[in-house]
Amino acid sequence: MDVAITGSTxxxxxxxxxxxxxxxxxxxxLVRRPTRGEDEIQYDATTGxxxxxxxxxxxxxxxxxxxxxxxxxxxxxxxxxxxxxxVETTDLVATTIAGLNDKPxxxxxxxxxxxxxxxxxxxxxxxxxxxxxxxxxLCVQWEAAAQPAIDxxxxxxxxxxxxxxxxxxxxxxxxxxxxxLGLGGKFGNGKQYQSxxxxxxEVRAILYLLESDISGPxxxxxxxxVTSTEFARTLGSVLRRPAILPVPxxxxxxxxxxxxxxxxxxxxxxxxxxxxNASDFEYxxxxxxxxxxxxLNR
Numbered sequence: 001m002d003v004a005i006t007g008s009t010x011x012x013x014x015x016x017x018x019x020x021x022x023x024x025x026x027x028x029x030l031v032r033r034p035t036r037g038e039d040e041i042q043y044d045a046t047t048g049x050x051x052x053x054x055x056x057x058x059x060x061x062x063x064x065x066x067x068x069x070x071x072x073x074x075x076x077x078x079x080x081x082x083x084x085x086x087v088e089t090t091d092l093v094a095t096t097i098a099g100l101n102d103k104p105x106x107x108x109x110x111x112x113x114x115x116x117x118x119x120x121x122x123x124x125x126x127x128x129x130x131x132x133x134x135x136x137x138l139c140v141q142w143e144a145a146a147q148p149a150i151d152x153x154x155x156x157x158x159x160x161x162x163x164x165x166x167x168x169x170x171x172x173x174x175x176x177x178x179x180x181l182g183l184g185g186k187f188g189n190g191k192q193y194q195s196x197x198x199x200x201x202e203v204r205a206i207l208y209l210l211e212s213d214i215s216g217p218x219x220x221x222x223x224x225x226v227t228s229t230e231f232a233r234t235l236g237s238v239l240r241r242p243a244i245l246p247v248p249x250x251x252x253x254x255x256x257x258x259x260x261x262x263x264x265x266x267x268x269x270x271x272x273x274x275x276x277n278a279s280d281f282e283y284x285x286x287x288x289x290x291x292x293x294x295x296l297n298r
Contacts, residue, residue, distance in 0.1 A: 001025040003210070004041065004055060006089055007064030007110070011169040012161075015203045016062065023207070028058065030065075030093070045088035050096050057102045060210050063109040063146075065089040070171075070264050073257040074134070083138050086110070090145035098152035107156045108209055109146040113195055113221060115139035115160060118267035121193065125274045126160070126217040135263050143217070155215045159206070162221035162271060165295055166199035171264075172295070179235050185245040187252075190229030192268035195221040198285040198295055208281050219273040223286050231288065238292045 003020055007013045008029040017027040029040045030050075043050040045065075055061070066086040072078045090109055097104055116124040117131020130136045143158045150156045165172045178184045197205075197220055205220050226234070236243025252261040285291035292298070 001059040001210070002028060002057070004028045004030055004058045004061045004104075005064065006030045006043075006062070006093060007066065010064060011164060011166055011199070012202055012206075013064050015166075015199055016064075016206055019203045019207060043089075043092065045085070045092045048092055050092055052096050052100060055097060055104075056100055058097075058104050060104050060106045060108070061093060061097055062206060062210075063090055063093050063107070066110060066142075069112070069114075069135070070256070070260065074260045079134065083141060086138065086142045087145045090142060091148070094146045094149040097154060098148040103152060103154055105155060106210055107146065107149040107154045108206060109143070109149075109156060109158055111139050111143050111158045111160045111217070113160050113162045113219060113269050113271045114263065115143075116269055116271060118192075118262075119270065120268050121191075121270055124219075124269065124271045126219055127274075133263065134259070155213070157209050157215055158217045159209075160217055160219045160221075160271075161202065162195040162197050162219070162225075162269070164199055164202050165196050165291060167295060168199075175235070179232075179239055179241055179243060182236075182241040182243075183245055184232055184236060184241070184243045185247055186228040186232040186243075187247045187265045188228070188249055190227055190232070190246065192228050192266055193225045193270035194228055194231050195219075195225040195269045195271035196231075196288065196291070197222045198291040200294070201283050201285055201291075204284060205276060205281060208276075208279075212279065214275060214279060216275075218275045219271050220276075221271045221273050222283060222288070222291065223273060223277060224288065225270050225272070226288050234288050235292060238289065238296060238298050 020027045041054045114135035232243040
């Protein structure tokens with residue numbers, strides 16, 4: 001299977017490329033810089049440049065492009081980058097593959113559980129309505145940009161990804177140094193839910209969706225979300241370090257800004273992957289302790 005991927009240099013993209021190769025598939029990277037080989041295709045979402053002919057006959061497209069949500073303060077300029085880097089790329093790719101003579105059979109396009117916002121301990125599923133926040137609106141626009149592929153009859157999945165656990169990047173990588181020093185702990189009162197997924201299961205789920213008959217929104221989270229208190233306690237236990245120091249909101253807010261800090265660390269997202277649960281997909285890491293021990297080789 002030839003699989004074209006945007007965002008192939010990101011945390012998920014790198015692992016996905018490796019997994020595809022291991023299973024005998026051919027990953028093709030869509031890149032913004034000049035190409036460096038036959039397995040790369042250059043595109044420019046700002047100008048709308050993407051050679052359609054280079055995608056003729058590709059079996060599947062996985063769209064993971066987008067500036068890092070937590071990589072910078074949410075200034076007006078960076079918010080625009082967050083939206084444009086996702087919406088423009090998704091629209092370009094979806095429109096291009098919709099117009100091909102030999103279309104891919106499936107389009108997997110990124111999204112995030114941020115679409116649900118802060119809902120306390122209420123369980124959110126793929127049928128839940130979007131919140132009214134910046135991050136939720138971003139996700140709504142992001143998913144809507146995939147519509148040309150849907151209209152063209154291409155099976156399309158919207159990958160609503162949760163907190164991806166990996167020591168090589170993302171939230172866990174940023175937390176590990178403090179927890180290893182025994183300085184980690186819950187955020188605030190620790191009651192907010194964190195819906196996570198191991199990097200292994202994130203990639204396995206994407207591979208599964210490439211060959212399933214599933215379409216529409218799919219929550220890519222483990223079946224057992226935990227509170228911030230439970231997460232800190234479990235990570236501390238796996239590392240054999242105390243994890244009793246709560247992190248007050250004002251600390252991260254000074255560094256990241258109040259809006260970003262609230263959205264990423266203090267909003268509660270109790271998300272269940274009902275679509276995957278109803279399918280034949282089997283998690284390698286359904287529980288947090290098993291996931292952390294596997295990820296950290298503990």
